[in-house]
Amino acid sequence: NAGVTQTPKFQVLKTGQSMTLQCAQDMNHEYMSWYRQDPGMGLRLIHYSVGAGITDQGEVPNGYNVSRSTTEDFPLRLLSAAPSQTSVYFCASSTTGVPRTYFGPGTRLTVT
């Protein structure tokens, strides 16, 4: 199993540009989520999904969109990038049976 994969690893955007961060898991997990990690703030939940076709907002959802058309994929879209979205983004997945959480390697995003 590849586990949780994320692309790209690094990205630089200009203010106002849009982009999609990709996340995929091959463990058939129902639950997937996106976090951002900032110095001094720790990890905060952006959006999450409890299954295909179901998404909901986390603690810091503004400026981000998600969709979940398949069990495997959970992309995060930045609609109009702002410098405040400079961060490291992590995708995670887990299952309801034994909910150990698996994280991807992260995407380091810089918005100039």
Place this chain on the structure above:
Amino acid sequence: KQEVTQIPAALSVPEGENLVLNCSFTDSAIYNLQWFRQDPGKGLTSLLLIQSSQREQTSGRLNASLDKSSGRSTLYIAASQPGDSATYLCASTGGGSQGNLIFGKGTKLSVKP
């Protein structure tokens, strides 16, 4: 709203020492608590998961305990090694879904040879 606090923020110990990392949370109605390890520039690796009906979990030199009534969890590392140097994060379940995690800010551990 659940809040998770970790003390200390940083810890430096000599190799071979046993050590305890602390985690406290404000809402005792949790589904589970997890301890993670994060190496610089890397993702998080789940070390131990304690479900709400359990008191502790063990994996090798690691032992994690959970006391919901006092809102505390500890991670015990026995016979520390330089390879244990990393940031350790605890996370409890948050609102909305039992998969949602509320993280502490972590303890950065340095084990000196």
